[in-house]
Amino acid sequence: MTQAPVNVTVTGAAGQIGYALLFRIASGQLLGQDQPVRLRLLEIPQAVKAAEGTALELEDGAFPLLAGIDIVDDAKQAFDGTNVALLVGARPRTKGMERGDLLEANGGIFKPQGEAINAGAADDVKILVVGNPANTNALIAQAHAPDVPAERFTAMTRLDHNRALAQLAKKLGTPVSDIKKMTIWGNHSATQYPDIFNAEVKGGSAAEAVNDQNWLENEFIPRVAKRGAEIIEARGASSAASAANAAIDHVHDWVNGTPEGDWVSMGVPSDGSYGVPEGLISSFPVVCRGGAYEIVQGLEINDFSRSRIDASVGELTEERDAVRKLGLI
Ligand SMILES: NC(=O)C1=CN([C@@H]2O[C@H](COP(=O)(O)OP(=O)(O)OC[C@H]3O[C@@H](n4cnc5c(N)ncnc54)[C@H](O)[C@@H]3O)[C@@H](O)[C@H]2O)C=CC1
Numbered sequence: 001m002t003q004a005p006v007n008v009t010v011t012g013a014a015g016q017i018g019y020a021l022l023f024r025i026a027s028g029q030l031l032g033q034d035q036p037v038r039l040r041l042l043e044i045p046q047a048v049k050a051a052e053g054t055a056l057e058l059e060d061g062a063f064p065l066l067a068g069i070d071i072v073d074d075a076k077q078a079f080d081g082t083n084v085a086l087l088v089g090a091r092p093r094t095k096g097m098e099r100g101d102l103l104e105a106n107g108g109i110f111k112p113q114g115e116a117i118n119a120g121a122a123d124d125v126k127i128l129v130v131g132n133p134a135n136t137n138a139l140i141a142q143a144h145a146p147d148v149p150a151e152r153f154t155a156m157t158r159l160d161h162n163r164a165l166a167q168l169a170k171k172l173g174t175p176v177s178d179i180k181k182m183t184i185w186g187n188h189s190a191t192q193y194p195d196i197f198n199a200e201v202k203g204g205s206a207a208e209a210v211n212d213q214n215w216l217e218n219e220f221i222p223r224v225a226k227r228g229a230e231i232i233e234a235r236g237a238s239s240a241a242s243a244a245n246a247a248i249d250h251v252h253d254w255v256n257g258t259p260e261g262d263w264v265s266m267g268v269p270s271d272g273s274y275g276v277p278e279g280l281i282s283s284f285p286v287v288c289r290g291g292a293y294e295i296v297q298g299l300e301i302n303d304f305s306r307s308r309i310d311a312s313v314g315e316l317t318e319e320r321d322a323v324r325k326l327g328l329i
């Protein structure tokens with residue numbers, strides 16, 4: 001090991017995404033095969049024992065790149081010196097819970113975590129929020145970390161991006177690797193808009209190759225946007241390995257760059273691009289270079305896409321207004 005270890009904090013480490021995620025981080029798939037990592041696992045006190053169990057298994061993996069594991073139930077300790085923070089733990093919606101209750105309960109988690117990141121994270125910290133509602137949880141954490149550059153707070157829409165690639169590949173009977181420039185716009189929710197009008201298949205227009213507006217509107221978009229519910233229905237539990245896979249993809253590409261001639265989708269603070277109000281954490285097409293991302297500019301947005309993007313961004317605006325009203329941002 002020649003490089004100094006990078007500190008990676010994972011919250012909700014004893015949960016099902018955590019279980020799928022940690023082993024891949026330890027094996028080098030997050031940051032690269034020459035980069036040692038030190039894991040910091042944050043859990044609520046009742047779940048610390050389970051996280052300790054996962055840590056025993058990580059030890060049994062004898063991963064050459066795993067430089068150490070700490071397990072804590074205190075956010076300040078969890079984020080002290082952290083370089084990469086994966087905020088997975090969140091309060092799930094339970095029966096009878098209104099959206100306002102859900103936002104408030106998550107505010108109780110993401111506000112102190114934002115404060116702890118502000119107080120102790122490394123200068124180069126990169127944050128990915130996975131826990132739902134991911135975009136708005138990211139906004140809450142960001143609001144409480146005024147000393148951290150706002151663009152370091154991102155939300156995960158890479159699972160939606162990957163789902164869209166897979167569904168389009170299936171429709172066209174082509175490998176996923178033939179498809180480039182997929183975009184997810186908006187919120188990680190049922191209003192999200194997977195856009196194939198700017199996507200390419202074997203270098204040509206994906207929308208032209210599909211040429212089926214009925215499939216697009218009535219199969220593809222709802223399938224991608226509601227895939228989480230489809231998985232819950234089939235598995236009896238929400239997506240976990242695919243979510244962990246997407247989290248690995250998101251951070252890997254942010255750190256190591258996106259391939260030439262392609263882009264990925266990330267929930268990032270809007271700079272006003274494509275008419276998305278500045279500051280909302282919304283999904284955009286981005287390219288990553290040198291450890292930073294940039295929103296892809298100049299894409300053509302047709303009327304159909306415009307109305308879909310506006311609907312999802314409208315929902316994000318409502319969520320922001322709701323957490324503002326609750327005093328969470
Ligand atoms: N953005 C996306 O694409 C996706 C997001 N998700 C979301 O990811 C989250 C986690 O999913 P799972 O791992 O399946 O849930 P899970 O319920 O199996 O695990 C969540 C873990 O978080 C922990 N936790 C709760 N509050 C915490 C806090 N304040 N600090 C630290 N840990 C805390 C719990 O003890 C639990 O171990 C959920 O909110 C889920 O909806 C899931 C799939 C995709």
Ligand SMILES: O=C([O-])CC(=O)C(=O)O
Nearest residue numbers: 132159227228229238239
């Ligand atoms: O609905 C959930 O909790 C899981 C989720 O976000 C997804 O699978 O996209």
